[in-house]
Amino acid sequence: MIEIRDLEVSVGDFRIQVDKLRIERGDYLIIVGPTGAGKTILLETIAGFHRVKRGKIILNGRDITYLSPQERGVSMVYQDYMLFPHMTVEENIGYPLKIRKMEWRRRVKELAEDLGIKHLLRRYPKTLSGGEKQRVALARAVIIEPELLLLDEPFSALDPNMRDSARKIVKNFIENLGISTIHVTHDFSDAWIMGNKMGVMRNGKVVRFGLIDEVFSSPQDDFVARFLGATNILRGIATSRKDGLLEVDVKNVKIYTTDDADAGEEVLLSIRPENIVLSYTTPETSQRNVLPAEIDDIHMEGHIAWLILKIDGIEMKAMLTPNAVESMNLEKGKKVYASFKAAATKIVRRV
Amino acid sequence: MWTVPHIRRSRKCAWGGETIEYLFPSLVLLLTSAFFGAYVFIPVSIGVFLFLFFAYGNRRCLMLIPLSFLSLIHPFLSIVAIIGTLLLLERDNFHRVFYIVGSVFLVFIIFPVLSLLLYFSPSVIHDTSLLNAISVSIVAASISTIIAILFALPLGYILARKNFIGKRFFEGIIDLPIVIPHTVAGIVLLLVFGSSGIWGAPLEEIGIRFYYAMPGIIVAMLFVSAPFVINQIKEGVKKVDERYELTAMSLGAGRFRVFMDIVIPQIRGNIMSGAVNAWARAISEFGAVMMIAFYPMVAPTYIYYLYTNFGLKEALPATALLLILTLSIFSILRYIAGRLEND
Numbered sequence: 001m002i003e004i005r006d007l008e009v010s011v012g013d014f015r016i017q018v019d020k021l022r023i024e025r026g027d028y029l030i031i032v033g034p035t036g037a038g039k040t041i042l043l044e045t046i047a048g049f050h051r052v053k054r055g056k057i058i059l060n061g062r063d064i065t066y067l068s069p070q071e072r073g074v075s076m077v078y079q080d081y082m083l084f085p086h087m088t089v090e091e092n093i094g095y096p097l098k099i100r101k102m103e104w105r106r107r108v109k110e111l112a113e114d115l116g117i118k119h120l121l122r123r124y125p126k127t128l129s130g131g132e133k134q135r136v137a138l139a140r141a142v143i144i145e146p147e148l149l150l151l152d153e154p155f156s157a158l159d160p161n162m163r164d165s166a167r168k169i170v171k172n173f174i175e176n177l178g179i180s181t182i183h184v185t186h187d188f189s190d191a192w193i194m195g196n197k198m199g200v201m202r203n204g205k206v207v208r209f210g211l212i213d214e215v216f217s218s219p220q221d222d223f224v225a226r227f228l229g230a231t232n233i234l235r236g237i238a239t240s241r242k243d244g245l246l247e248v249d250v251k252n253v254k255i256y257t258t259d260d261a262d263a264g265e266e267v268l269l270s271i272r273p274e275n276i277v278l279s280y281t282t283p284e285t286s287q288r289n290v291l292p293a294e295i296d297d298i299h300m301e302g303h304i305a306w307l308i309l310k311i312d313g314i315e316m317k318a319m320l321t322p323n324a325v326e327s328m329n330l331e332k333g334k335k336v337y338a339s340f341k342a343a344a345t346k347i348v349r350r351v
Numbered sequence: 352m353w354t355v356p357h358i359r360r361s362r363k364c365a366w367g368g369e370t371i372e373y374l375f376p377s378l379v380l381l382l383t384s385a386f387f388g389a390y391v392f393i394p395v396s397i398g399v400f401l402f403l404f405f406a407y408g409n410r411r412c413l414m415l416i417p418l419s420f421l422s423l424i425h426p427f428l429s430i431v432a433i434i435g436t437l438l439l440l441e442r443d444n445f446h447r448v449f450y451i452v453g454s455v456f457l458v459f460i461i462f463p464v465l466s467l468l469l470y471f472s473p474s475v476i477h478d479t480s481l482l483n484a485i486s487v488s489i490v491a492a493s494i495s496t497i498i499a500i501l502f503a504l505p506l507g508y509i510l511a512r513k514n515f516i517g518k519r520f521f522e523g524i525i526d527l528p529i530v531i532p533h534t535v536a537g538i539v540l541l542l543v544f545g546s547s548g549i550w551g552a553p554l555e556e557i558g559i560r561f562y563y564a565m566p567g568i569i570v571a572m573l574f575v576s577a578p579f580v581i582n583q584i585k586e587g588v589k590k591v592d593e594r595y596e597l598t599a600m601s602l603g604a605g606r607f608r609v610f611m612d613i614v615i616p617q618i619r620g621n622i623m624s625g626a627v628n629a630w631a632r633a634i635s636e637f638g639a640v641m642m643i644a645f646y647p648m649v650a651p652t653y654i655y656y657l658y659t660n661f662g663l664k665e666a667l668p669a670t671a672l673l674l675i676l677t678l679s680i681f682s683i684l685r686y687i688a689g690r691l692e693n694d
Contacts (some may be wrong), residue, residue: 049600070605080594096602
């Protein structure tokens, strides 16, 4: 279990401030965030590479805030792996045991076998491929059975088509060992495949933290919602409740949501573009939000068609397949109905 | 069938391109031998032109051979064959000018050194004072290099890793011994390490004497040669990503352990080449060493002593021996340093 309380660190011009972060034994926490959010600095702080200004880091009941890196039982794997270039793969993996004057060759062999890198033991790091380097770095990091494993964008240096298999190998390996892990990434696939908890960082702060699906399905914060997907974010004022639904006035357009807010309160709504259905006639469905719209623009992005809709004074993005656009003969300037469920409309922030 | 490769080879001969060039070393060789007179120039040039003929397959190279015999009329006419080589094998005027100017400077270094070697005679190895002086030089330079490395490791590391106020100023201070006149360095050292100096006097009381003694020689050598080691180690540490150290620490190694296991093996090429340069600088130091300790004589001091007391002719054989010794040790060490750095 690791717990971070009121942590504040500054490194050069960067400053990170984490009020509360807690994961349990065996958890796999994914931290996402834009470049410059301070993700790597957070990892390095937990590893003990930066001086903490204030706050506490508690690992399995032990206050490690001011311990030096070698006393923490925390292993860090950098994005570019940092394999020692003057040591063979075997010496690299065995280094943590060698320092402790423990028998290392046998244990190195076992680990290398588990990770399928036994044939590389005599080689030097510069002769390895990205995926091989990664497995060597991982083996080296876990050979002392750390209480916490830190991974800094472990898959970003790999070929995109190798990432899936690498994710599976790493995931199974870490799961079997049962080591708590914090994994920093900007790739959401990492999150879905590997993690069970998720944190979103921005400007040195963790702005959202929770179970993965929880964070994705209710971002709770306009930055998180926007970062996690090209979601429509609308600002409106909650007016009244009807039939268990809340009516929100967005520039005189009435939108219904199942979420709750007080009347007169200003709120931010999020509507996922893939939840918007378009039709030429008023649809006869249970969708509570049916709005007359005009297509302002259409643009293709690979296998996705983005439509910009004008609904009175507001603008919304809808996501369709290029096939649908063609069969419905949708064009710029056409008038359509945009409909979406009240349940698909979330209040991400109560201003 | 036959002409196609022939044309291609002669083009290669003219333009060089990515193929190995023989023209520049040939020019240096010809120019150097020209200064030794016609009887040296003619055989050397025949060898060079034959080599160029076989290397490039250009028959016109053979036409240059008769030109070299012009030097029999007057040594100055060697220039005709040299210019001919340049005109024949290089078409680009820019390269012609740069080749000739560049080789002239190399000859400026090579010719005097070679002429000195001609005065080498094996009888100098019976000169015990010379052998003594040479061994004092080698021992003192080696000790001063080892001391320099011991101080340069921490200093170079701090300069590479830390940022502090006045860093540039301190870096300038380290280079100071390289830029000041060596007699000035000698006076400065004499001031503090002399028998009545601030450090020299108390140390002399406990039995470490600098003035006219071995420690004085070592201190003078250390002063002028340490900058080479410090700068090399600083550059080496800069090239080692600090995250190697951080990673090693998180794997359980303490700071000193990390330095020994992770940093030093990665900078050993820098340590070695810094040490080689410092050692060469130390063994060649005369000004500062002579001022603090004329005796025991180091090799440069002994040569100066021979020259001032017995004239140039007496000094030449000893000088030649010293040159051969230092050149061969220096080349071996440089070769080792290069191998370490390439690993």
